[in-house]
Amino acid sequence: MKTNNEFPHQGWNLDNSYARLPESFFTQLTPSPVSSPELVIFNDSLASALGFQSKELQSKEGIEIFAGNKMPETAYPLAQAYAGHQFGHFTMLGDGRALLIGEQLTPAGERVDIQLKGSGRTPFSRGGDGRAALGPMLREYVISEAMHALGIPTTRSLAVVATGEVVYRETELPGAVLTRVAASHLRVGTFQYAARWGSKKDLQALADYAWDRHFSDLPAVQNRYLSLLQQVAARQAQLIAKWQLAGFIHGVMNTDNMTISGETIDYGPCAFMDTFDPKTVFSSIDVQGRYAYGNQPRIGEWNLARFAEALLPLLDDDEQAAVDQAQDVISNFASQFRQEWLNGMRAKLGITNEEKQDISLVEDLLGMMQQEKADYTNTFRALTLGEYPADTALFAGSAFKQWEERWQSRLGRQTCPEAESKQLMKRHNPAIIPRNHLVEEALAAAVDHGDYDVLHRLLAALADPYAYSPEQTAYAVLPPPPSQPYQTYCGT
Numbered sequence: 001m002k003t004n005n006e007f008p009h010q011g012w013n014l015d016n017s018y019a020r021l022p023e024s025f026f027t028q029l030t031p032s033p034v035s036s037p038e039l040v041i042f043n044d045s046l047a048s049a050l051g052f053q054s055k056e057l058q059s060k061e062g063i064e065i066f067a068g069n070k071m072p073e074t075a076y077p078l079a080q081a082y083a084g085h086q087f088g089h090f091t092m093l094g095d096g097r098a099l100l101i102g103e104q105l106t107p108a109g110e111r112v113d114i115q116l117k118g119s120g121r122t123p124f125s126r127g128g129d130g131r132a133a134l135g136p137m138l139r140e141y142v143i144s145e146a147m148h149a150l151g152i153p154t155t156r157s158l159a160v161v162a163t164g165e166v167v168y169r170e171t172e173l174p175g176a177v178l179t180r181v182a183a184s185h186l187r188v189g190t191f192q193y194a195a196r197w198g199s200k201k202d203l204q205a206l207a208d209y210a211w212d213r214h215f216s217d218l219p220a221v222q223n224r225y226l227s228l229l230q231q232v233a234a235r236q237a238q239l240i241a242k243w244q245l246a247g248f249i250h251g252v253m254n255t256d257n258m259t260i261s262g263e264t265i266d267y268g269p270c271a272f273m274d275t276f277d278p279k280t281v282f283s284s285i286d287v288q289g290r291y292a293y294g295n296q297p298r299i300g301e302w303n304l305a306r307f308a309e310a311l312l313p314l315l316d317d318d319e320q321a322a323v324d325q326a327q328d329v330i331s332n333f334a335s336q337f338r339q340e341w342l343n344g345m346r347a348k349l350g351i352t353n354e355e356k357q358d359i360s361l362v363e364d365l366l367g368m369m370q371q372e373k374a375d376y377t378n379t380f381r382a383l384t385l386g387e388y389p390a391d392t393a394l395f396a397g398s399a400f401k402q403w404e405e406r407w408q409s410r411l412g413r414q415t416c417p418e419a420e421s422k423q424l425m426k427r428h429n430p431a432i433i434p435r436n437h438l439v440e441e442a443l444a445a446a447v448d449h450g451d452y453d454v455l456h457r458l459l460a461a462l463a464d465p466y467a468y469s470p471e472q473t474a475y476a477v478l479p480p481p482p483s484q485p486y487q488t489y490c491g492t
């Protein structure tokens with residue numbers, strides 16, 4: 001494959017700091033070319049923000065890069081090594097179908113990974129084909145971009161290229177490559193890999209790298225490794241609180257799918273919850289409900305404990321002292337999460353100050369929602385609009401009327417003007433989310449019929465989920481109850 005200098009006008013400005021880590025952290029290799037790449041979706045605004053020339057990137061040459069057929073001269077494509085606990089079982093993993101091609105240095109002074117997902121086999125592919133199917137890559141594109149618009153930290157999607165080749169997933173499917181953009185692809189599993197198979201020096205190099213990349217603007221600290229653990233815990237507490245507040249179920253919170261940056265990663269079996277029920281699971285393989293909606297904070301804590309274990313040799317020369325320090329951080333996580341979540345719930349209810357009883361106000365609402373099988377997003381949407389559809393069981397009951405009186409009198413006990421409180425609600429309760437049936441409908445039109453209009457309209461509506469625009473009303477309508485529960489699948 002050719003590496004060349006044809007592309008400076010596209011705005012590539014790559015560095016390769018990850019490749020300066022010890023060699024055991026990656027394998028350098030080139031993407032496997034594909035036969036007839038076709039750009040099917042492209043993120044114009046993201047491209048511009050990253051310093052790319054959007055039009056040039058969408059040229060025939062630009063598309064060759066997204067397909068992995070050519071590389072910019074400054075690219076240094078590599079597969080990252082990592083391990084992970086998958087459903088509780090530790091295993092060696094690594095990028096089996098993805099390649100980091102470099103880090104784009106953006107006009108805003110940021111450094112972001114550019115990664116091709118579905119770019120062919122790597123030494124970490126195990127039995128896999130190294131490829132990805134079009135439907136799941138479009139799904140990752142839609143949901144990651146919707147998450148970003150919702151204000152939830154996430155990896156981004158720059159482009160999807162259809163490869164013109166077939167992949168086999170029980171049946172023949174069109175293949176695709178997704179270009180993913182991330183603050184970094186460092187995972188809890190990257191540290192587990194270093195702790196298990198690397199030297200202490202390797203582990204330290206990785207921790208220093210993570211610190212410099214994500215936390216270097218923090219004031220100097222005495223023990224940067226302890227601080228690294230604290231910072232990652234804080235970011236995960238914020239992130240998972242945001243998931244809970246939006247009704248997002250990640251679906252596969254293995255330690256290899258938890259980032260150090262605090263961004264959501266891996267949109268495999270994820271989905272947004274419709275009816276409020278903490279036991280909600282969509283993933284076909286999560287039969288025990290390990291990654292159910294209501295379990296996500298606990299799993300976050302479990303994963304952070306694995307991160308802390310990996311960091312132990314760096315925390316303190318005295319083993320017991322290291323364990324004690326790690327334990328302190330982990331045992332603080334639940335209350336950190338709870339605080340983030342409660343503050344978010346206050347905002348969803350238009351509450352600007354704190355009262356002790358707020359928690360029961362929130363929990364009583366959620367209890368009624370669960371009992372009445374209320375739709376999570378639309379309930380908060382209705383509270384925001386002050387419009388309660390009479391045909392919704394929750395709103396028809398007397399319990400809700402009593403709760404609403406309590407809520408109104410709670411709002412009356414704050415100095416914030418009513419209009420401001422309403423604005424706060426509008427900023428925290430999306431008018432729309434990427435509902436499963438909407439996403440499925442858009443993907444079916446695109447993948448089965450080559451019609452991308454439905455997808456583009458959905459993306460446009462999801463781009464500002466808090467707009468409460470008239471066009472969004474149609475997207476808030478619920479489908480008739482399905483005959484089968486909605487299921488998502490791994491092995492995409």
Ligand SMILES: Nc1ncnc2c1ncn2[C@@H]1O[C@H](COP(=O)(O)OP(=O)(O)OP(=O)(O)O)[C@@H](O)[C@H]1O
Binds near residue numbers: 095491
């Ligand atoms: N088709 C495939 N071929 C080779 N390896 C694969 C394939 N699909 C998944 N893998 C690998 O299996 C492991 C776990 O898969 P998982 O579903 O978490 O990954 P993913 O969706 O490919 O990755 P990411 O976390 O980067 O979004 C990873 O090491 C991944 O690279």
Ligand SMILES: [Mg+2]
Binds near residue numbers: 256257
């Ligand atoms: Mg993964």
